[in-house]
Amino acid sequence: MTNISKKKREDMIYFLTQLRELHNDDASIIAFNEIQAALTEKKYGLVWEEHTERVDEELKTKIPVFTEVKEKKINLSSSEEYNFLLEGDNLHSLYLLEKTHLGMIDVIYIDPPYNTGNKDFRYDDDYVDEEDGFRHSKWLSFMSKRLWIAKSLLSKDGIIFISIDDNEQAQLKMLADTILGENNFIIEMPRQTKKSGKTTGSFSKNHDYVLVYVKENKDVFMMQEHIDDDYKNEDEFVDERGKYKLNQTLDYDSLTYSSSMDYPLEVEGEVFYPGGDYEKYIERQKGNHKRADWAWRWNKKLFDFGYDNGFIVIKRKNDGTARIYTKTYLNAKIKKDKKSNYYIDYEKKTKPMSSIELTENTYSNDRAKKDLAFFGLEDEFDYSKPVELIKTLIKCHKNKDAIVLDFFAGSGTTGQATLIANVEDGGNRKFILCTNNENGICENITYKRLHDTITKFQCSLETSELLYEASFNQTLLKNANNVLSQIDTIKKENKEKFDKVNVSFEDKKLAVYGINIQSVNDGIKANLKYFKTGYVNKFDDQDAVISDELSSYISEMVELENGIDLATDYYKLIISEDCLEDFVTDISAVKKCSKVYMSSEILLTAKQERVLKENEVEINIIPDYYFANELREVGEL
Template sequence: MIKDTVQQNENITPNSRQLEILKEHFAACFAVDGSFDMTRFKAEIAKGANVVEEGYELKFLGKSYAKLLASTDTTTIIQPNELHNSLPENANSKNIYISGDNLDGLKHLLKSYNKSIKCIYIDPPYNTGGDGFVYADNFNYTRENLQEKLSVSEEEARRIIDLTKRGSASHSAWLMFMYSRLLLARDLLKNDGVIFISIDDNERSNLKLLCDDVFGEENFVAEFPRITKKAGKTTELIADNNDYLLFYRRTDEVELNKSALEGQGYVHEDEFVEERGAYKLSQTLDYDSIQYSASLDYEIEVNGEVLRPGNATKEQMEERQRRNPKSDSCWRWSKDLFEFGNQNGFVVVKEGKSGKRIYTKTYLNATISKNSNGYFVETVERKKATSTLEFLDNKYSNDNSRKDLARLFDVKVFDYTKPVSLLEKVVSITTSKHDTVLDFFSGSATTAHAVMKLNAEDGGKRKFIMVQLPEVISPEVDAQKIAYEFLRDNHLPATLDYVGMERIKRAAAVIKEERPDNTSDLGFKHYLLAEPNPNTLDKLDSFDKAALLTDTSILDDFGKPAILATWLNADGYGLTVNAQAINLAGYTAYYYQKHVYLIDAGFGLESMKALITKYDIDGHFNPESLVLFGYSFPEWSINEMIEKNLRILNDGERNLKINFTVRY
């Protein structure tokens, strides 16, 4: 498991992921020895024009290092919070909360959720100098390692080491931090997936270039300014009252949900309200036309009174028709259309200062259409596209985010979270009712709150995945003091992830209270990402299967639930499934779909016979892989026994193809 990963990481280079993608789509450009034929590749992608050698790109110290970090696998294991996950509200939940570094979290998610996320929202550190961002990682690369892996000079390697080991809030450090995470996030998005990133002026321009690099400049959709506060003291030359929301898509397959038009003039109702919805009065039927048409210049009789465009007399109208001017008053509708509209409730006559005026109705859910048989009333759903100025409305400000938290916690836990209204809008315009939403800078879990709230309102079954580093909250930091006291008073660990989880629980309680008939998923599964401790790593290094050395404490160090959760996710089953325990002659194995997992020691010949019997008599039992925890079975004889019996089983009448894998 961990040992396998460490060995694989030794062979990883900064461009390993990119090479895998190229091999998938441009296999012909690789020679037998694995070298890449650039000339042939250029010919493959050329469109009848010469390939330009020069390019425009964002360069920064540590870019190749960030690629290396994105390419190496994580050595963390997934520890399920068994007590929390077994609670009734969480046992069957499809929502996920991960406590751990989001770089590790993204790598784990890619094993089961690759190309399955519809919407990502993140609110990363803004690198303002006051938001606590300092780059630091725990990867133990030496200067010599980096020179070899990145093909950089000794000086460049030293500067990268300085960024990672001493901690830095420079632009390069921030870009290096974001680049590795965005590379992974892109691979999680569905083809019609989208990502929204909150940012302010400090890194806004750099983030735009970084996203152009990761997602492609052609996949930039919009940049929304967002109001942060309406009032505030001017600390510099101007008052800074907004930040930004950067919006990218994975591909051009994206379609956005448009917003309903209720309340935007659609305030009137008539006898057709049930099928057509509310309506608004549109402009008068007569107007000064840019292009006059005699066919639109006709008389309309209303209650015995004859009306003409522009309140003209009969003589004026006839003169106008003879002259056929380029521009003058006429009706907007043809005579046939008016007669149909008038008979079917699309016309209103109102008394004005200069006499009667004819108005048309625009219904929310109906319009007049025409086909070969004539006019008919067609059902429509009028919507509007989201404006780039949408988030300048004060309901999206930080003032409202503070109110959101105060309503749940009764105290002002944090000052700079995002409001639920912002995330609810983002999720509503980008997702359908069964999509998955990811936030890997979860913070106070506003995104999870918004997903639950929206599901309760529209009956959706959207799922959320939150990832949050368990940042320690200190009473010595003014901005964290209230949050620390809240966690202490509620007997919770003083880390930021527990603020987020508590918010989800409290938001769920409010939804239950307000909507007692609600049946949406208001729970979540909780997992922690843990690095093996140094003692365990020493045991892994010293384990010698050839010498038949065994150390059953390795299983105890990891824990069976963690091994099972990590394997299920690594095999593509995700984090919300439960393996079935099966009894094999007194030995407990674990089974899910295509895999049987052997974790404990003690699997012997009798257990193997029981497994073969289960294959023979249970027609629904057809796992294709048998996976063994190597540290529990150092004896070669066990492996040989399993392989021998699997060959017999594979050669049987059922023609099975069962693979056998040992994991370390």
């Protein structure tokens, strides 16, 4: 079939060629080139009217910087590492994070404005309502800039989760495919927002979505532990290999016949043949065999390894005949290395998260209200997501020491979820939250929630381990007595290991969980710094030395990039030779210090270098990328 758009494009380009012959002045040539570029640009994908924002214009004449609000610092953890709350337009914060955290963020969760047309999306200080003809274009312009930077911040193992509803879901999916890569899309998960939603026509609207993308590596997801009730047997290896099932014979007659796999096996003084018949074995050796005929599944070398390592069982019948079986363990299997040597590989059986996991009520906005109630904020914020949702998403990443970023932080749920996740699984994740201070949200809601989570949060956190799982069906009901007996045994065996053992019925399955309860009575101890975005004007004062002014903001950049507090004795910021000399002559200060962050313009004398080396002080050069581009722009580099 004819590509009509292509033909029209070719006709118009031909017409332009004719016009070029008639009009060859510079202005006309430039105009023709621009028209041809517009005609030949990509024609499939998302197209919108690109809009600029006030913050875009500000970046042309101003340099964003961070200033610490020191009275809001919280230092309650013995760890030297800090979390960060960044107040200001998130585009400015992202612009600076691109300098300090390029390729360093492991998990991003964002809950951007849904653009409902009901005062939830503000563009250039004005709410975008449903009558705005450029409503979607403004939202896409707004999101596009931020997603491009978000992509650059993600590590190669990074994951980004984005909440959205039907108002912009279709547009966001196409935008994210373009920026993050269609091949990096993992899944779009529906989430139940509330039990009873707003009715639109014949339907009650009860859900939104979470889009999931990776930066590059897809093997970064923490799978859920899986218990298979077919694995019932135990041996001396149960602690490391788990239980095993015995449903596979070593010999098969459904395999394509191979003479190399048809050989006698001597085990415990007895000789075995595939199929158990010596006469038929002799016939096969003469070439009288079917296409699929009796043979062993394992070669002799693999059998010897399996036998020596407890993978082989001889099962005998009452008539004295015997057959060889292989054990299939829950958490172990035999593998072969590059040199064809066999080894035992240990890996716990897991199962992926269901695509409809988030439709459970525990992830709904009803829970979010309860989460906010502890902080007295339930009436202050309307669109918060529940802690359980974000905690579950964060814990999807294998790295328990992940750096977590949320640049639409709102009420601060992501910060609380990160800290609770650490308590539950012993992780050491750190968070960076960005939000504006419209109506005092950053100071009065986000910061208050983080402050109270760290200083006085109270809760009982339950961590569970799946001990038994079986499908709830007729077979289970027929064997009810055996199942109940098995559950009683599980409870007795795990009495000391868990605070309690619960039996539940969910998703047509019977499950037994071991549960440990950890009480938090006076907050989840952590460290937090509060930075505000500000500006240094590029061109206002011709006598001003911009580099001198920017040097006042270097400490915040160093602290943010390294997650530290330069006010402690462990670290020292040195931006002048006088500062360096004062430091190295104060031996008591040098002895307490572990790292110095030094301007690249400072040259160490032999004596200064020796003092630092003798006291094992690590030297870190302050990177030029903090403000080098801006200084080149104003002619100071």
